[in-house]
Structures are given as structure tokens and as C-alpha cells.
Amino acid sequence: MSHSVRALTTMVRELVGAGELAESSGVVAFRWREGEAVPGSVAVGTVEVPVAWAPSELxxxxxxxxxxxxxxxxxxxxxxxxxxxxxxxARLLSRQVHELRMLEVLRRRLGAVEVSPALAQDTELQRVLLDEVDDAFLERVPAGVLDREMALAWVVHHLLGGKQAPTPSVLLGVVQRMAQRAAGIPEGVLVGVSERLSLAAGPVGRLVGEWLVRGGGAPGPWVQAVVAEAVDTAGRAGVGGRTLGQAESVLPPWLREEAAAGA
Structure with a gap:
């Protein structure tokens, strides 16, 4: 689903949910770029709301x-x-043609009263929240304030495929899947993700984050560095040991094989 269609769907759902657009009747107009595909309908719950294109006032x-x-x-x-x-x-909802602004869509979708200046200026992160992050990882904003750190946390959950904490062992177990999910995310957003992973998982998080920023790909020399950090982290935590042979409890099979091949 394109950004525009997803934004449109979100806005219509929110207008219906807030009672601004009656479920029984009403016409709402949105500004749409000429040449962009027009969906036949948008889903609001179990109801398909019809969509029409009007290129002129006539x-x-x-x-x-x-x-x-x-x-x-x-x-x-x-x-x-x-x-x-x-x-x-006069025949249109609110007597206007609504604009599909990403920030307004996010604000409505997440129940935010306020958006932090950092997120308001980060249009790449706004687009990622709308286009890439699974709905399951987006949450209503409890305090009414939507900020950039909260948004990056949702991107991390999306990359992990779950809401678990990004510990070294968790990261190493899903890093290949993370690289696949990161394919559509701009580098600027991945830099923010890398910073969060570094704070949460130390050197292993930093190395995984840097790998994602570089676009993933073949592990290569990165494997040796991440294995060394993972083994050292496990040793300090009393899990496994400080040699590759003793680190099986913290290294997934694919990473052990890569490390052994490069040893």
C-alpha cells in the first residue's frame, strides 16, 4: 500500500471513529496528486467506503x-x-478539501495531542511509521505527546519482529531478518535505530546497527567483530565463555558457522 493510500485510509478511519464523518452519510474530499493511482475504496472496519476521482469542479x-x-x-x-x-x-465535510499531511495523519492515528519538534522535522521517520512499520507495533500515545525516541522504538520493534528488548542474544538471533526488514528504511532513520541499539545492547548493538546502516549484505569481517563482542559480553555476564567454542549459548548457528569459516 502506497504512503498516500495508507494515509488516506487512516484519515477516513479517524474521521469516522471521531464521529466527524457520519457512518450513514457524508462526503469528505482530499487533495490528491494527478497521475497517482486512485483506490476504488478504503476499508473502515468491515465497511468499504467508495472513493471517486474528481479532476475538476464540474x-x-x-x-x-x-x-x-x-x-x-x-x-x-x-x-x-x-x-x-x-x-x-458546503456539501463537503468541514466545508473543505483536506490535505494528507503525514504529521496530521500520525497525530490522528496515534491520538497525539502534541508532536515533538524533532519528530515534526523528521519527515523520513514519519514516512517510515506510515509505510513500513507494522500496525501491531504502533501504539496510542498515553501522555498525548508523540516524540522521536518513541517513534524509533517502534521501528526497532518492527525490525525485531516483536516487542522484546533488543539484548545482544536477541539481536544476534534475528539480525538477518532485521536486515531484510530494513531494506525499505532510509539511512537517516537507520542511524537513529543504530544509536538506540547501541544504548540497549552495547557493542553488539552498535555493530548490528552499523551493519543495518551499511545495508546488511554478506557479513564478512563484521562477523569476527560481532562474535568477539558477543563472546566477551557473554563472558562478563557469566554465560558461556570467552572462546568461540564456549559461546554457543549466545551465538545463533548461522553466525557460529560464519565465524568458524572465517577463523
């Missing part, structure tokens, strides 16, 4: 004049609200 008038089926309708148009006549705007 086309919009025709759509508004058509007898609609029961339930809300969505109209997409390249026009701004100020380009429409007053009688046309």
Missing part, C-alpha cells in the same frame, strides 16, 4: 449530485478548497 459537482449509496463517500481531487465555489464546499 466533475466534483456531478459526483455530489449523484445519489449515493448509504454510508460515507470519499472524493479525491487535485483542487484546493479555495478553488471551489461556496455551494460546492
Amino acid at each position: 466533475a466534483l459537482r456531478v459526483l455530489l449530485a449523484e445519489p449515493g449509496a448509504a454510508g460515507p463517500r470519499v472524493v479525491l481531487t487535485p483542487l484546493e478548497g479555495r478553488q471551489l465555489a461556496e455551494d460546492v464546499r
Whole structure:
């Protein structure tokens, strides 16, 4: 699902959920770029809300004049609200053409009253939250404030495939899957992820984070460094030992094999 379609779906769901767009009727208009694919509908719960394209004010008038089926309708148009006549705007929800701004979509979706300046300026991270992160890892904001650190934590959970803490042993067990999931995430966001992993899992977290920033790929020399750190970490924690042969409790099979091959 493209960013625009996901943002549109989120906005329509939120408008219906907040009671702003009646479930029984109502027309909501969103500004949409010409040439971008127009979905036939968006899902709101078990209901498919129909979507129509109106490239001009005349086309919009025709759509508004058509007898609609029961339930809300969505109209997409390249026009701004100020380009429409007053009688046309009067037929639309809030008498306007809504803009699909990523930050507004996130704010509505997560129940945020306030967004931190750092996240407000980080459009790459906003896009990742909308396009890449599984819905299961996005949470309503309990205190009403959505900040960048919270957003990066959700990206880490998405990469891990779960909400477990990113300990060295957890990271080493799923690092290959993390690299696959990181494929669509911009380098700038991965740098932030790397910083969080370093804080949470020390040198192993730093090495895994750096590998993700570089785009994953063949482990190569990275394996020797991460094995040394993992073995040392295990030794300090009293788990396993400080040699490769004693580190099986903290190294996944694929990493032991890579390390043995490069030894």
C-alpha cells in the first residue's frame, strides 16, 4: 500500500471513529496528486467506503449530485478548497478539501495531542511509521505527546519482529531478518535505530546497527567483530565463555558457522 493510500485510509478511519464523518452519510474530499493511482475504496472496519476521482469542479459537482449509496463517500481531487465555489464546499465535510499531511495523519492515528519538534522535522521517520512499520507495533500515545525516541522504538520493534528488548542474544538471533526488514528504511532513520541499539545492547548493538546502516549484505569481517563482542559480553555476564567454542549459548548457528569459516 502506497504512503498516500495508507494515509488516506487512516484519515477516513479517524474521521469516522471521531464521529466527524457520519457512518450513514457524508462526503469528505482530499487533495490528491494527478497521475497517482486512485483506490476504488478504503476499508473502515468491515465497511468499504467508495472513493471517486474528481479532476475538476464540474466533475466534483456531478459526483455530489449523484445519489449515493448509504454510508460515507470519499472524493479525491487535485483542487484546493479555495478553488471551489461556496455551494460546492458546503456539501463537503468541514466545508473543505483536506490535505494528507503525514504529521496530521500520525497525530490522528496515534491520538497525539502534541508532536515533538524533532519528530515534526523528521519527515523520513514519519514516512517510515506510515509505510513500513507494522500496525501491531504502533501504539496510542498515553501522555498525548508523540516524540522521536518513541517513534524509533517502534521501528526497532518492527525490525525485531516483536516487542522484546533488543539484548545482544536477541539481536544476534534475528539480525538477518532485521536486515531484510530494513531494506525499505532510509539511512537517516537507520542511524537513529543504530544509536538506540547501541544504548540497549552495547557493542553488539552498535555493530548490528552499523551493519543495518551499511545495508546488511554478506557479513564478512563484521562477523569476527560481532562474535568477539558477543563472546566477551557473554563472558562478563557469566554465560558461556570467552572462546568461540564456549559461546554457543549466545551465538545463533548461522553466525557460529560464519565465524568458524572465517577463523
